[in-house]
Amino acid sequence: MIEKLLPPSVAAVESFIDPPTAQLLGAEVAAAEGFASGRRQEFVTARWCARRALAELGIPPTPILRGERGEPRWPDGIVGSLTHCAGYRAAVVGRADEVLSIGIDAEPHLPLPARVVSTIALPSEVERLAGLRAEFPEVCWDRLLFTMKESVYKAWFPLAGSWLGFDQADITIESGNTFHAKLLVPAPEVPGGEFTGSWLVAEGLIVATIVKPRVRTPAHAVR
Numbered sequence: 001m002i003e004k005l006l007p008p009s010v011a012a013v014e015s016f017i018d019p020p021t022a023q024l025l026g027a028e029v030a031a032a033e034g035f036a037s038g039r040r041q042e043f044v045t046a047r048w049c050a051r052r053a054l055a056e057l058g059i060p061p062t063p064i065l066r067g068e069r070g071e072p073r074w075p076d077g078i079v080g081s082l083t084h085c086a087g088y089r090a091a092v093v094g095r096a097d098e099v100l101s102i103g104i105d106a107e108p109h110l111p112l113p114a115r116v117v118s119t120i121a122l123p124s125e126v127e128r129l130a131g132l133r134a135e136f137p138e139v140c141w142d143r144l145l146f147t148m149k150e151s152v153y154k155a156w157f158p159l160a161g162s163w164l165g166f167d168q169a170d171i172t173i174e175s176g177n178t179f180h181a182k183l184l185v186p187a188p189e190v191p192g193g194e195f196t197g198s199w200l201v202a203e204g205l206i207v208a209t210i211v212k213p214r215v216r217t218p219a220h221a222v223r
Contacts, residue, residue: 103155
């Protein structure tokens with residue numbers, strides 16, 4: 001499913017079940033100590049997906065540990081993102097010399113509680129969501145916005161190393177299952193100060209992805 005949203009420069013693996021053969025590797029065992037059973041299973045299967053995706057890039061099995069904010073720590077030369085929710089886990093990875101950053105998120109295709117919408121959406125976004133809801137009521141646009149904001153944060157954090165609030169990115173949902181996120185904070189690490197992503201609704205899920213390509217400087221431009 002998720003591969004429909006991704007360019008050929010990255011590798012993706014997803015799972016709608018928790019494979020009984022999936023296991024933790026090395027220091028991941030200690031990292032998962034104290035997790036409740038459900039959280040541990042998410043952790044295990046997400047890393048099972050990650051190792052299979054890395055294998056497509058020729059990377060041997062390696063522990064995928066967590067950084068200070070829970071972000072996955074990828075092997076040198078690799079960028080990627082993980083997501084998990086009820087009934088779904090996925091990993092997307094790419095080579096750092098081709099891809100600047102990746103952010104993915106999946107959520108159940110269910111409405112957000114009204115009190116949550118007011119905490120994640122800017123006034124401009126609320127207005128745009130109302131128009132989309134009136135035209136296409138079958139889509140849970142509020143949940144979609146949340147999923148997009150999560151994917152923006154996951155793409156942002158490895159570059160900036162800092163928090164990005166829900167009110168610090170203004171998202172416009174566009175035709176053709178794409179979206180555009182304008183960062184409302186200084187973002188010298190992000191070319192153009194913006195992210196463009198893709199989304200879909202399928203299998204009872206909402207999935208949003210961002211793959212920010214690395215901009216190469218032409219050799220003749222280097223002095």
